[in-house]
Amino acid sequence: MKQEDLFRAIGSVEDQLILEAEAPKTRRRLWPRAAALAACLALIAAAAAALPQRSGSTAGTGQGTTDLDGSEDSVSGDRPGNMIHSSDYPGGTIYSVNVDIGPLHTLPPASPVADDSAACLAWLEPEEIFAMDTLIFRGVVRDLQYFEVTGGYRGYFTVAAVEVTDVLRGDLDAGDIYNIYLPLLKGQATSSTAGDLENLEVGSEAIFMPYAATADTGITSGDAYFCYADVAECWFDEGIRFLFLQTEEGLRYASDVYDLGMDPSEATLDDAAAYIRSMLAAQENQEGGALSSPGAAEALPSDGEAAQSAEPQSAPGRTGQAPVNGEIVVDTGAWRPREAWGGELPNAEPRWNDSGAIAARQAENGALCGYPRAENFSPAPADIRF
Amino acid sequence: MEDREIIALFWSRAETAIQACREKYGGYCRAIAARILSSPEDTEECLSDTWLGAWNAIPPQKPGCLHIFLGRITRNLALDRYAYSHAEKRSSGFTAVLDELAECVSGSSLEEDFDAALLGEAISRYLASCKAETRQMFLRRYWYSDSIRDIARAFHCSEARVKSMLHRTRQGLRTYLTEEGFTL
Incomplete structure (x- = not known):
């Protein structure tokens, strides 16, 4: 037998094994990273002591780079704790088409943040939010890395490596580190609905409610497709209602949506976790009731019917809706396959302060949830170069 | 487009199936071919052959996982092309x-x-x-x-x-x- 024959035979291994290899779930060891970071810090500290103080490289131009704290004209390497590093990007893509993904070493100049914020979010009851097919876990941000996408689609994004400490929903393991795609760069108005995602820092503790990244989750622009699954295991669309962030000032969350039964200023992550667990338990009870009711089994919709059942007209009565394969299928409004809007972005890509375009888009899609869709994130301005 | 819809297009002999495959899995298959073949021209030809191979194979086949099915075709075709074009020189990463x-x-x-x-x-x-x-x-x-x-x-x-x-x-x-x- 020749090696080509063996290579060809390996091509016949079971699909499941190949699928598993596409998205390896790895347990990252923290200590080598910590050691590497410590070494970097020591090196930088030594260099800072040995070299004369340098001035901002672009000072006075008005086009200076922006560090992670939002200050103008600083250089990322000046502050070791905020240093941008993207060395862990696995390289190569499996699902993306006609795009290049690379580490972003210098943040572009800050652009004004859109002020419409939550105004473009359709109201959702907590039950509706928890019925969405998101993962829910508590964890600590261990790393933040910054990337740019070029080619047929241009944009920036952040990948947060989060160590899971408590799993509230989803097939996750406490202790593992998961990469989460965040549709934003700190200080950039990448998305007006980023909420507190923008305030995540290394060491931040929060309850995260991201979607699992799959081959079908991504941004399409013309013939280009940027797939989140190529860069992370899960992804956020908006951070206003899908994040409970613990800060020194207290717990930051959508207190207008979630009633934790206490003064929001006194709430903690433990309170939020208990609240979410109670909501999930109530949801399970309702699902169980729907399944055990007479005729429930016959009412189980097929895949196509299930998708339709999440249409707006059926939303008000969705509580206890017949589950499919154990899950309630809900249109998250977060992403739609390319064919849903013809495979191409509209010529006039709406910005978040373009409320008319957003309203038109919502009307066009007939979305259950009116919050902006991932494919709408404003692309990077064409005049920014690195 | 969902994979099952693309497969249904193949079964109904609609040529849009190939376009749908190219759009959805063009990058995936190109990456597989490019790692085996060093020439971009060979890679593109291999991709074209992949869509043709899928067209000929579906039906009768009904792949459970379309992208792996396509990747498998790409892989085999790329290997054939590699063997042909590297009969004398063997220097690529795939070697x-x-x-x-x-x-x-x-x-x-x-x-x-x-x-x-x-x-x-x-x-x-x-x-x-x-x-x-x-x-x-x-x-x-x-x-x-x-x-x-x-x-x-x-x-x-x-x-x-x-x-x-x-x-x-x-x-x-x-x-x-x-x-x-x-x-x-």
Whole structure:
């Protein structure tokens, strides 16, 4: 037998094994990273002591780079704790088409943040939010890395490596580190609905409610497709209602949506976790009731019917809706396959302060949830170069 | 477009199936071909042949996982093209992949009754008995032809560790296949 024959035979291994290899779930060891970071810090500290103080490289131009704290004209390497590093990007893509993904070493100049914020979010009851097919876990941000996408689609994004400490929903393991795609760069108005995602820092503790990244989750622009699954295991669309962030000032969350039964200023992550667990338990009870009711089994919709059942007209009565394969299928409004809007972005890509375009888009899609869709994130301005 | 919809297009002999495949899995298949073939022209031709191969294979086939089905076609076509264009010069990164696999085989010609599918099943059984990380690395290297560097990055470990694990897995595979009665 020749090696080509063996290579060809390996091509016949079971699909499941190949699928598993596409998205390896790895347990990252923290200590080598910590050691590497410590070494970097020591090196930088030594260099800072040995070299004369340098001035901002672009000072006075008005086009200076922006560090992670939002200050103008600083250089990322000046502050070791905020240093941008993207060395862990696995390289190569499996699902993306006609795009290049690379580490972003210098943040572009800050652009004004859109002020419409939550105004473009359709109201959702907590039950509706928890019925969405998101993962829910508590964890600590261990790393933040910054990337740019070029080619047929241009944009920036952040990948947060989060160590899971408590799993509230989803097939996750406490202790593992998961990469989460965040549709934003700190200080950039990448998305007006980023909420507190923008305030995540290394060491931040929060309850995260991201979607699992799959081959079908991504941004399409013309013939280009940027797939989140190529860069992370899960992804956020908006951070206003899908994040409970613990800060020194207290717990930051959508207190207008979630009633934790206490003064929001006194709430903690433990309170939020208990609240979410109670909501999930109530949801399970309702699902169980729907399944055990007479005729429930016959009412189980097929895949196509299930998708339709999440249409707006059926939303008000969705509580206890017949589950499919154990899950309630809900249109998250977060992403739609390319064919849903013809495979191409509209010529006039709406910005978040373009409320008319957003309203038109919502009307066009007939979305259950009116919050902006991932494919709408404003692309990077064409005049920014690195 | 959902995979099942694309497969339905193939079954209804709608040529839009090929366009849908190209749009959805063009990048995926291109990446597989490009790791085997060094020439962009060869890669593009291989892709065209892939869509044609899928058109000819569906129906009668009804793949359970479309992108792997397409990737498998791409892989085989790329290997054919590689063998043809590298009959004399062997210098691409893919050559290293084949050289590593040479440790597991004798290099002699196959017997006429050799069944690649049967061997594939045995390899599946062996890999299923390995640790998840081990088989994932193995398949990234020998199914996707990923570079050692990319695998190391994906698994957050050193290249030396990847090489070591791949070496042990190859040795284990050779032993397993020999015990199963395959003439390597």
